[in-house]
Amino acid sequence: MAGMLGGMHNSLPDFEMPHEEQVHLAAETFRLLADPTRIKVLWALLQGESSVACLADLAGAAPTAVSQHLAKLRLAGLVKGRREGTFVYYSAADEHVRGLLRQALFHADHVDRGQPDANSYSH
Amino acid sequence: MAGMLGGMHNSLPDFEMPHEEQVHLAAETFRLLADPTRIKVLWALLQGESSVACLADLAGAAPTAVSQHLAKLRLAGLVKGRREGTFVYYSAADEHVRGLLRQALFHADHVDRGQPDANSYSH
DNA sequence: ATCGTATATGCGCACTCATGCAGATACGCA
DNA sequence: TGCGTATCTGCATGAGTGCGCATATACGAT
Numbered sequence: 001m002a003g004m005l006g007g008m009h010n011s012l013p014d015f016e017m018p019h020e021e022q023v024h025l026a027a028e029t030f031r032l033l034a035d036p037t038r039i040k041v042l043w044a045l046l047q048g049e050s051s052v053a054c055l056a057d058l059a060g061a062a063p064t065a066v067s068q069h070l071a072k073l074r075l076a077g078l079v080k081g082r083r084e085g086t087f088v089y090y091s092a093a094d095e096h097v098r099g100l101l102r103q104a105l106f107h108a109d110h111v112d113r114g115q116p117d118a119n120s121y122s123h
Numbered sequence: 124m125a126g127m128l129g130g131m132h133n134s135l136p137d138f139e140m141p142h143e144e145q146v147h148l149a150a151e152t153f154r155l156l157a158d159p160t161r162i163k164v165l166w167a168l169l170q171g172e173s174s175v176a177c178l179a180d181l182a183g184a185a186p187t188a189v190s191q192h193l194a195k196l197r198l199a200g201l202v203k204g205r206r207e208g209t210f211v212y213y214s215a216a217d218e219h220v221r222g223l224l225r226q227a228l229f230h231a232d233h234v235d236r237g238q239p240d241a242n243s244y245s246h
Numbered sequence: 247a248t249c250g251t252a253t254a255t256g257c258g259c260a261c262t263c264a265t266g267c268a269g270a271t272a273c274g275c276a
Numbered sequence: 277t278g279c280g281t282a283t284c285t286g287c288a289t290g291a292g293t294g295c296g297c298a299t300a301t302a303c304g305a306t
Contacts, residue, residue, distance in 0.1 A: 015170045017163060017181065018228050025231030026224070027159045034154035035262085036146045047138045052285065058140065065263060067285060086271045086284045096230040100223060101149070105141050107219040108148030158296080175251060188297065190252060209250050209305050253302075261294080269286080275279090 032076050033100060037061045038069050045079060046098050049091035155199050156223065160184045161192050166228075168202060169221050172214035 018026075032038060040059040044050055050058070056066040070090055073079040080093040092098070141149075156162060163182040167173055173181070179189040193213055196202040203216040215221070 018166060020159075022228055022231045023159045023162050026227040027157050027162055029227050029230060030153045030162075031157035031261095034150050034157050036143075036150045037262095039146050039150055039153075040140060043141060053283090062264075063285080064265085064287095068262085068287090071286075083285095088285065094230070096226055096233075099226050100230075103219055103222050103226070104149035104152050105145050107152060107217070107223070108145045110219075154295095160296090185298080186251075187253090187299090190250095191296085194252075211251070247306105249304105249306085251302100251304080253300105255298105255300085257296105257298090259295085259297105261292105263290105263292090265289085265291105267286105267288085270284085272281100272283080274281085276277100 032073060041066060041069060042097055043101055045090055045092040049089040051087045051089055155196060164189060164192060165215065165220055166224060168213055168215045172212040174210045174212055
């Protein structure tokens with residue numbers, strides 16, 4: 001499936017690009033994960049369910065901000081809420097998020113971005 | 124640093140949160156992936172190296188826009204460029220990106236966001 | 247000069263956060 | 277039982293910020 005490299009230039013290879021809708025959904029998922037507070041919240045929720053106040057304490061953010069973040073994550077279907085009295089206990093709704101977070105954090109721990117060498121290819 | 128402080132309902136056992144630096148790097152990675160054009164470009168680069176014009180054609184975007192996206196990806200260390208005459212052939216520099224993209228696209232293909240049931244838990 | 251690529255600037259849009267307020271529920275006390 | 281208060285959560289608004297795109301310009305190579 002992967003085209004042979006090297007000589008081909010403008011000719012469109014034979015591999016298939018993802019569908020537009022798929023790409024859009026993936027971008028939206030990444031956009032939701034591109035926030036330190038939401039990453040911490042989701043990481044905490046992957047360990048078990050918790051409430052807004054507890055998550056705010058864990059993430060080091062204001063409860064209202066965490067509530068807004070949870071609302072977005074809920075609309076995206078990444079977390080779900082269970083009401084018990086005044087508290088709302090949230091939990092992760094998708095197992096794929098665990099893999100994405102683990103890979104991203106692992107990548108962040110092993111990446112070496114020491115030099116923003118913009119012109120490493122020029123001479 | 125977050126930490127003790129009273130008033131925390133211990134619905135979650137003690138577990139370790141990722142380090143602050145790790146979280147920021149992961150968020151930055153996700154932010155770079157949170158764009159349809161960059162997703163298409165990276166997906167194409169995972170199949171082999173290609174030039175700006177070819178990538179622009181594949182992604183359906185202007186060459187200048189693709190060049191700017193590639194500059195950001197290059198500064199982040201996600202792609203690398205090899206100059207050959209007038210052309211610059213880019214290629215993916217990190218194998219972790221492949222896993223992230225695959226999981227995100229797979230997730231996008233399997234997620235069912237048909238129910239933005241925001242108030243599934245409310246009265 | 248032409249083509250491929252990189253960079254600078256302005257515009258429009260979306261996002262985050264902080265503030266304030268409202269609804270809902272639990273608790274205390276007469 | 278009835279009432280008032282405190283707490284938890286959700287929603288709306290404004291300020292500040294960053295991003296992507298389009299345009300124009302510059303550099304390098306043939």
